[in-house]
Amino acid sequence: MASPADKTKPADPLPSSVRALARSLRLGYQASPLLIVVAFGTTVAAAAPDALFAAGLAALLHGVLTQDDGRILAAALFLGALATGSWLLGTVSDRANRRFADRAAVYVESHVARLQSAVTTLEHHERPEHADRISVLRNHAGALSYLYQELFGTVGVLVRLAITLLLLMSVDPLLGLLGVLAVPGVLVSGWRSGVDKKAEEAGAQHERRARHLFTLATSAAAGKEIRVAGVQRWLHDARHDAWDRRYRPLARSRWITALWQAASHALFGAAFVLAVAHVAGGSGSAAADSLLLLTAGSRLAQYVGQTVTQAQFYRTIWLDVSRRLTWLEDLAAADRAAADLPVPARLAGGIRLERVGFRYPGSEQAVLEDVTLDLPAGKVVAVVGENGAGKTTLVKLLCRFYAPTSGTITVDGADLARISPAGWRERISGAFQDFFKFEYPVRQSVGLGDLPRLDDPAAARAGIARAGAEELVDGLPDGLDTQLGPTWEKGVDLSHGQWQKIALARGFVREDPLLLVLDEPTSALDAEVEHELFERYAEAARTAAGDGSGRITVLVSHRFSTVRMADVIVVLDGSRVAEYGSHAELMARGGQYSELYGIQAASYQAGARAVPAEAH
Numbered sequence: 081m082a083s084p085a086d087k088t089k090p091a092d093p094l095p096s097s098v099r100a101l102a103r104s105l106r107l108g109y110q111a112s113p114l115l116i117v118v119a120f121g122t123t124v125a126a127a128a129p130d131a132l133f134a135a136g137l138a139a140l141l142h143g144v145l146t147q148d149d150g151r152i153l154a155a156a157l158f159l160g161a162l163a164t165g166s167w168l169l170g171t172v173s174d175r176a177n178r179r180f181a182d183r184a185a186v187y188v189e190s191h192v193a194r195l196q197s198a199v200t201t202l203e204h205h206e207r208p209e210h211a212d213r214i215s216v217l218r219n220h221a222g223a224l225s226y227l228y229q230e231l232f233g234t235v236g237v238l239v240r241l242a243i244t245l246l247l248l249m250s251v252d253p254l255l256g257l258l259g260v261l262a263v264p265g266v267l268v269s270g271w272r273s274g275v276d277k278k279a280e281e282a283g284a285q286h287e288r289r290a291r292h293l294f295t296l297a298t299s300a301a302a303g304k305e306i307r308v309a310g311v312q313r314w315l316h317d318a319r320h321d322a323w324d325r326r327y328r329p330l331a332r333s334r335w336i337t338a339l340w341q342a343a344s345h346a347l348f349g350a351a352f353v354l355a356v357a358h359v360a361g362g363s364g365s366a367a368a369d370s371l372l373l374l375t376a377g378s379r380l381a382q383y384v385g386q387t388v389t390q391a392q393f394y395r396t397i398w399l400d401v402s403r404r405l406t407w408l409e410d411l412a413a414a415d416r417a418a419a420d421l422p423v424p425a426r427l428a429g430g431i432r433l434e435r436v437g438f439r440y441p442g443s444e445q446a447v448l449e450d451v452t453l454d455l456p457a458g459k460v461v462a463v464v465g466e467n468g469a470g471k472t473t474l475v476k477l478l479c480r481f482y483a484p485t486s487g488t489i490t491v492d493g494a495d496l497a498r499i500s501p502a503g504w505r506e507r508i509s510g511a512f513q514d515f516f517k518f519e520y521p522v523r524q525s526v527g528l529g530d531l532p533r534l535d536d537p538a539a540a541r542a543g544i545a546r547a548g549a550e551e552l553v554d555g556l557p558d559g560l561d562t563q564l565g566p567t568w569e570k571g572v573d574l575s576h577g578q579w580q581k582i583a584l585a586r587g588f589v590r591e592d593p594l595l596l597v598l599d600e601p602t603s604a605l606d607a608e609v610e611h612e613l614f615e616r617y618a619e620a621a622r623t624a625a626g627d628g629s630g631r632i633t634v635l636v637s638h639r640f641s642t643v644r645m646a647d648v649i650v651v652l653d654g655s656r657v658a659e660y661g662s663h664a665e666l667m668a669r670g671g672q673y674s675e676l677y678g679i680q681a682a683s684y685q686a687g688a689r690a691v692p693a694e695a696h
């Protein structure tokens with residue numbers, strides 16, 4: 081059970097905006113140092129001619145009114161130079177920004193993908209609040225590249241704002257108040273964008289649900305079950321409901337934001353009208369001053385509006401995505417920093433779990449409690465237990481997809497938490513019940529199990545032989561080169577069991593793993609096929625143990641005919657270890673194992689072929 085302190089513990093907070101902004105700028109610089117500098121320089125420089133235009137116009141009008149030809153000529157030349165400079169800088173900045181955005185898009189996207197796979201645990205995929213963060217990051221990662229341009233644009237707008245205010249104050253210092261009256265708009269924007277963001281975040285889980293339902297309704301994998309069950313309409317309604325829950329609170333929040341913004345703009349508008357009336361009623365150069373105020377003042381409103389919109393954009397997208405990105409970078413870096421012990425070259429003693437307890441993040445249910453176990457080097461260890469007993473979870477801990485909530489796992493005495501996860505994974509092989517269908521040519525789909533030998537036909541053949549899949553591969557139109565997946569050119573589809581054999585071959589392709597995890601890797605195959613396969617495997621594993629690598633094989637299966645071949649059997653019951661020993665020892669003990677074994681053996685003898693009674 082979680083302690084009360086756990087319940088009140090704040091969720092893993094996002095890093096600060098300033099740090100996130102600095103990191104994103106550094107990322108942009110890494111994407112293309114030259115382009116980012118050119119894009120920034122030209123975008124900011126383009127601000128000056130634009131803002132000084134009002135001063136040029138006022139000087140021209142003054143020249144016309146005083147019939148001063150020299151002044152008219154100078155003002156005209158000034159305006160011409162401003163127009164040319166504005167056009168030139170605008171064009172260069174536009175091109176530089178666009179090229180930079182293209183470059184940054186690819187860079188940022190691969191950075192996010194790299195980070196996601198660099199995080200060694202599965203927590204960020206399975207923990208709801210982390211999954212929501214990743215979902216927003218994934219959806220907006222592409223937009224991040226365009227935001228550099230927006231950021232530089234905002235700096236440019238601020239420069240314009242400053243020049244314009246100085247021009248206005250040169251007419252009457254009181255006009256500086258117009259700048260002050262623009263502040264409420266900026267404040268409202270900052271405040272409301274935070275509120276809108278929270279509303280968006282609160283709806284992220286509904287968005288994920290809606291997308292999931294859409295994929296479900298349109299993917300071939302679920303097609304059969306959906307049609308047989310006749311749940312199309314239900315799926316449609318559930319998707320609508322999820323989108324509704326996503327957008328309704330967001331729309332309400334955005335409406336309130338719009339009302340606040342309208343009020344703050346109205347305040348500025350009223351002040352502007354009063355200022356125009358005040359200047360127009362003056363004497364002397366009132367006409368030129370009025371023109372300056374009208375031109376500069378209207379631009380002031382435009383610049384303030386742009387700053388407000390962009391500030392909102394930053395709060396909602398830029399800063400938010402930046403902060404999520406920084407959080408993911410930190411997560412990946414923390415993983416790397418914790419690893420200071422080398423992976424052993426071979427196992428001498430084995431793996432030991434010492435009072436290991438585990439709860440999934442965000443869950444209060446203990447999946448494993450007080451588990452103390454020895455997985456001896458060179459042995460095949462089978463794990464059995466009812467559905468939900470925690471067998472797969474145990475495998476996940478051994479693979480370091482998660483860290484135990486309490487207790488320790490040691491590898492030849494070294495704490496697994498301090499061994500580099502990447503290094504450890506290089507010495508693990510695995511085949512899982514929920515395998516993935518890698519739609520590549522067979523050679524690669526198998527070779528992915530040992531990346532350095534991805535294209536090595538000999539490696540693929542070895543894995544295929546160990547998985548007993550030679551007949552399957554030889555029967556394919558192009559053998560090892562057959563493209564898998566029916567949606568690709570000349571691609572073939574396989575049955576579920578055949579796909580699982582490919583996954584098993586992938587799990588067997590590495591030559592020297594220290595740990596081989598087989599989590600119901602043959603659940604889609606006949607019991608006889610599984611039996612024969614593991615008979616061969618157990619024999620080969622014992623030979624491998626003799627060569628001194630000390631490899632440990634952890635096998636999860638519900639089929640006792642397979643399990644009995646293991647050297648050691650672990651029986652999990654309700655999150656705890658109930659029994660531990662060899663088949664003979666456990667049978668002699670007459671406990672849970674021997675009872676379940678007896679039931680399965682009896683059902684075999686009764687002739688229940690192909691699908692024997694299982695351990696649950």
Ligand SMILES: Nc1ncnc2c1ncn2[C@@H]1O[C@H](COP(=O)(O)OP(=O)(O)OP(=O)(O)O)[C@@H](O)[C@H]1O
Nearest residue numbers: 206440443447465466467468469470471472473474
């Ligand atoms: N990602 C997760 N988040 C929260 N709880 C989980 C998660 N994965 C599994 N669980 C819970 O942990 C418990 C143990 O699950 P686990 O998959 O380890 O059982 P198992 O013994 O392998 O079951 P099976 O024989 O059905 O494969 C179950 O109660 C399950 O609901």
